[in-house]
Amino acid sequence: MKLSKRLTQIKQLVAPGYSHIWDCCCDHGHLGAALLSQHSAQIHFVDIVPTLITELESRLQQHYPDIAERWTTHCLDVAALPLEQHSGRQLIIIAGVGGDLIQQFVQTIQQQHPHLNLDFLLCPVRHQFALRQTLIELNFSSKNEALIEENQRFYEIMLVSADNNAGTSISPVGEALWQADSDEQRDNIQRYLHTTLNHYQRMQQGSSVDVSHIIEAYRSVSI
Numbered sequence: 001m002k003l004s005k006r007l008t009q010i011k012q013l014v015a016p017g018y019s020h021i022w023d024c025c026c027d028h029g030h031l032g033a034a035l036l037s038q039h040s041a042q043i044h045f046v047d048i049v050p051t052l053i054t055e056l057e058s059r060l061q062q063h064y065p066d067i068a069e070r071w072t073t074h075c076l077d078v079a080a081l082p083l084e085q086h087s088g089r090q091l092i093i094i095a096g097v098g099g100d101l102i103q104q105f106v107q108t109i110q111q112q113h114p115h116l117n118l119d120f121l122l123c124p125v126r127h128q129f130a131l132r133q134t135l136i137e138l139n140f141s142s143k144n145e146a147l148i149e150e151n152q153r154f155y156e157i158m159l160v161s162a163d164n165n166a167g168t169s170i171s172p173v174g175e176a177l178w179q180a181d182s183d184e185q186r187d188n189i190q191r192y193l194h195t196t197l198n199h200y201q202r203m204q205q206g207s208s209v210d211v212s213h214i215i216e217a218y219r220s221v222s223i
């Protein structure tokens with residue numbers, strides 16, 4: 001199965017050295033399966049829908065019987081990951097769900113496991129600004145970030161750590177993702193900034209919610 005552009009970019013941000021990688025909200029498990037082929041970590045596939053996990057379990061048994069000790073499926077709410085049962089470095093990937101839901105997952109996981117130095121690789125659908133606020137409040141640090149466009153929609157990908165000293169401070173609007181190393185990327189970045197500003201300006205005009213601080217923050221981005 002060919003990985004989508006977005007999942008390929010997420011996979012590329014996974015560094016070696018993790019003992020456990022959690023592909024949360026895994027759906028059909030495409031990302032986790034790709035990681036299984038490239039990393040020596042134990043890969044955990046997590047989704048809340050029982051039929052998805054049953055089907056995934058049989059596909060994994062069919063395709064990866066020789067390394068069955070390297071993967072585990074969990075029919076589970078992401079808020080209830082059994083992280084304390086494992087040792088070594090753990091990476092929690094949450095992609096393809098709303099940034100508001102990811103905020104709740106990260107807050108709950110961090111409350112439950114304040115002493116585990118966890119890394120999170122996050123790719124929210126919308127609500128990026130609010131998610132970044134939560135990460136700042138949790139005192140997380142940023143290890144890497146990227147911007148990807150797929151099917152005419154932009155996605156931020158954030159690799160962050162619960163260890164404040166593991167990276168740089170988290171910017172409310174992102175930092176590295178605004179740096180282009182090609183003309184094509186610069187064009188993407190400019191369109192993302194334009195789209196984001198338009199979104200918040202429309203929100204400011206059309207509702208009682210004051211988002212002027214968000215507009216100001218995005219206006220301060222220089223490309």
Ligand SMILES: C[S@@+](CC[C@H](N)C(=O)[O-])C[C@H]1O[C@@H](n2cnc3c(N)ncnc32)[C@H](O)[C@@H]1O
Pocket residue numbers: 007024025026027028046047048049052076077078079094095096097
């Ligand atoms: C759109 S898919 C995302 C698939 C993949 N991660 C991606 O980025 O393409 C969202 C998945 O999240 C799962 N999901 C939603 N809420 C969840 C929760 N609380 N715990 C675990 N999985 C959840 C759904 O069952 C669904 O399979």
